[in-house]
Amino acid sequence: MSYIQIVNLWQTYGDHVVLERLNLTITQGEFCTLVGASGCGKSTFLRLLLGQEAPSRGSLLLEGKLLAQEPDITRGVVFQRYSVFPHLCVLDNVAIGLELRDARFLGRFFGRRKREAREAAAQMLHRVGLGHALDRYPGQLSGGMQQRLAIAQAFIMQPRILLLDEPFGALDPGIRKDMHALLLELWRETGLTVFMVTHDLSEGFSLGTRLLVFDKVRNDPQAPNAYGARITYDIPLNSERLTPVSATVAPALFPDKDIA
The missing domain is CATH 3.40.50.300 (P-loop containing nucleotide triphosphate hydrolases)
Incomplete structure (x- = not known):
């Protein structure tokens, strides 16, 4: 099929x-x-x-x-205009997708699950070449780095x-x-x-x-x-x-x- x-x-x-x-x-x-x-x-x-x-x-x-x-x-999506959250740091921009998907009532993780989500997000960011920028904000990134961030957001959701x-x-x-x-x-x-x-x-x-x-x-x-x-x-x-x-x-x- x-x-x-x-x-x-x-x-x-x-x-x-x-x-x-x-x-x-x-x-x-x-x-x-x-x-x-x-x-x-x-x-x-x-x-x-x-x-x-x-x-x-x-x-x-x-x-x-x-x-x-x-x-x-x-379905994941990446647009030409960077679909990132300007008020969140790079690490939280990626981890938030996991939280919104799996913490259905509060939209947030706590304790062990929070740490594991951030570890997974950090691993994804290292994969796309942003491991050095976890604590930065999107406004501090170049266009190419922001697009890497958007790709990380999409791939973290598998x-x-x-x-x-x-x-x-x-x-x-x-x-x-x-x-x-x-x-x-x-x-x-x-x-x-x-x-x-x-x-x-x-x-x-x-x-x-x-x-x-x-x-x-x-x-x-x-x-x-x-x-x-x-x-x-x-x-x-x-x-x-x-x-x-x-x-x-x-x-x-x-x-x-x-x-x-």
């Missing part, structure tokens, strides 16, 4: 058709890069996968079941699907190269299924195991919103990076930690 299935997916806003007739099958562990002109529905597609929006027509299936139509812990919306678009070329290497390393370790929107075609080709090109195949000058975008090219890439992933595999960055 395929891991993710997109079946006759449409997304419309009134008479504005953004996406139409999307049909797609994704295998667990694939790294899908999404490219196309601005406004052709790439970010809309990510919001549908995240559960921020419900499709106007069609369905999204995860292992044969309808994908929950609201964000949950199965999602099944990672969604990236132009995460490196605002970074300098040298920093982007370092972030590419970090992302690929974490992806290989965790076996996550990744969808990444990018406007940089070379980035899409170099990172992905599959390149999905979004474009409108029909246009009417008299009614520019009448037709939506489809996936016009589906190109396999870098197949040597793919390894079989068991359905029971979960991200294993912290195999010795149990803080639930």
Whole structure:
């Protein structure tokens, strides 16, 4: 059975058709890069996968079941604008996700569980190169460091699907190269299924195991919103990076930690 299935997916806003007739099958562990002109529905597609929006027509299936139509812990997301908490230090920015997930009534851990959550967060931050900045605040970090922090926030939650919306678009070329290497390393370790929107075609080709090109195949000058975008090219890439992933595999960055 395929891991993710997109079946006759449409997304419309009134008479504005953004996406139409999307049909797609994704295998667990694939790294899908999404490219196309601005406004052709790439970010809309990510919001549908995240559960921020419900499709106007069609369905999204995860292992044969309808994908929950609201964000949950199965899906992590990293945006171009750094989604970090400015009033929390780097360590607490990462540890808070574990607390909000597992301390359902108070939203906070105490005692041993608090220490273990902070230890797991510190380990994740060392993995992304921020071990020296645990006590700093986001405003004291460079753009590249803030994006590393956002990636740590996503990976600490051990999602099944990672969604990236132009995460490196605002970074300098040298920093982007370092972030590419970090992302690929974490992806290989965790076996996550990744969808990444990018406007940089070379980035899409170099990172992905599959390149999905979004474009409108029909246009009417008299009614520019009448037709939506489809996936016009589906190109396999870098197949040597793919390894079989068991359905029971979960991200294993912290195999010795149990803080639930």
